Amino acid sequence: MGKSTTAKMFADEGVPVWDADEVVHDLYSEGGAGVEPVAALCPDCRTCHGIDRKKLRSWIGQDKTRLEALENTVHPLVTENRRKFLSTTDAEIVLLDIPLLYETGAEKFCQAVVVVSAPPDEQRRRVLVRPDQTEENFRALLSRQMPDAEKRSRADYVIQTTTLQNAKDQIVLDTETTGFDPETGDRIVEIGAIELIGHIATDQKFHRYINPERAMPDDAKAVHGLDDEFLKDKPVFRDIGQAFLEFVGDAPLIIHNAAFDMRFINAELRWAGLPVIREDRAIDTLAIARRKFPGAPASLDALCRRFGIDNSARTVHGALVDSEILAEVYLELIGGRQPDFALTHAPDTETEKNTSWKPSLRPKPLAPRLTEAERMTHQAFINEIGAEELWRHRS
Structure with missing residues (x-):
């Protein structure tokens, strides 16, 4: 729920919106x-x-x-x-705002499905503030709908709308750990996260190395390069957990293989006595990539190769570096490096449409900025080099 407000954001960017409720x-x-x-x-x-x-x-x-x-x-x-x-309409992109999309089979008309989601309590509050709506009406409404979790699992994209700003802001994050399972004693040793606004990374980052309070297995060290000596003076998770929660706020979390990271993050939060994060806040880029490129490799490195993203800084796994790379990968997965869904300026006139810019010489050369003394000094330097240099013989 919150789809009407989200749809208006698309409309504000010039996307034609068809609203089933309005119809x-x-x-x-x-x-x-x-x-x-x-x-x-x-x-x-x-x-x-x-x-x-x-x-x-x-x-x-x-x-x-x-x-x-x-x-x-x-x-x-x-x-x-x-x-x-x-x-x-001849628009390249249109938005169909349909409350019962999956329930009526209308998804077959769409190239991509965006599910707008909110926690159950927020859904209830939004319905009951409307005129003439009752608890009974709310329960009847839910009974006709596919469960929110199933809709999210089927969707190509999920937009969380706990607040209006959540529909625009996101956090990309990654963790490094001592192993594969927190229930057998493995711990987080590094968290890296960056803020996106309008799908563009800002300078707001969260990065912490964490003392796992246990020995680092050799296999894990080979992956991320972090060892006991390096981590021994770093803070434990309970000392940085609150700061992490404050950084991510209520924003959706962009994570590659989200189930892995969310399992570790919520285990650490529970052990620290802090509130856990709802798993439905996570947007899994691994799942998006597998849907978009079925049968193709979907690791972060493979997606970097596919999209031509420079990952040369990734000599070993690192949470902050991986988050920065994932932000670029995510942008490609949702439609390319132009994050406004191709909503840049369109030609307004036939003249604009039929005219393409071509480089040409300036009709009037720029005035030189060298002083006469500087020009003479440079000429003397060139004369000292000799007469055989190629630039002396250009046509």
């Missing part, structure tokens, strides 16, 4: 194409202003079969409206 509202309003068909099902819902939606909800609640009858009446009208919208 239904128009269908039910006076003169709308849905008024007479719906009134034929529920005559008491007919008013001089169209369909009374409160009465319609009450009518549906009296008999579960009535909802199916209503959907069979209204959905074809909505589908036809969507078809007309798509046939009359």
Whole structure:
């Protein structure tokens, strides 16, 4: 939930938005194409202003079969409206704002699916502040929807909307550990995180080496190069955990192989007596890459090769370096190095569209900035070099 606000962000960037809720509202309003068909099902819902939606909800609640009858009446009208919208736009990207996308099978019309999500308590609060909404209506609404966790698992992209700013800000992070499983005693030894605003990295970073309070296995040392001697004077996790939570805030977390890092982070937070982070806040770039390039290697190094990203600084695994690289990889995975979804300036006129810029000589050379004394000194230096240099014989 929070999709309408998120959809407006797309609209503000110039993306044409088709809103299914708005279409239904128009269908039910006076003169709308849905008024007479719906009134034929529920005559008491007919008013001089169209369909009374409160009465319609009450009518549906009296008999579960009535909802199916209503959907069979209204959905074809909505589908036809969507078809007309798509046939009359020439935009490269459009956004379909559909509450029951998966439930109605409408995802088959989309090249990518973005699920807008919020915690259950926030979902409930947003519904109940609306006029005429009750706890009973909220439960009925949820019963008709696919569980949020399943929608997130099917989505190409997930936008968390605990707050409005969360829809724009994200944190890219990575960890290094002593092994593979915190439940068998393995610990985090390094955390690196960077802030993204509008998919662009800022200068805000969080980086800590952590004393794991245990010996470093040779296999783990070979991966990240961190040993007992280096880590012995570093803080333990309980001393940096609160600062980490304050840095990440409520923002979505971009992580490569998110299940691994989230398992370790939440184990450390529990041991430190701190609040754990909801796993649904994590956006897994490994999962995105596997969906986008099925059967292809999806490691961070493999994705760097695919996208031509310089990872020469990655001589060993390092949490901060890997986060910085992952920020670039993530940007490519969601549509390339132009993070505004190709929403840069489009030509406004035919002249602009048909004109391409070509380099040419300046009509009037720039005035020299050398003083006469500097020019003479340079000329004397050139004369000392000799007469055989190539630049003396240029045509």
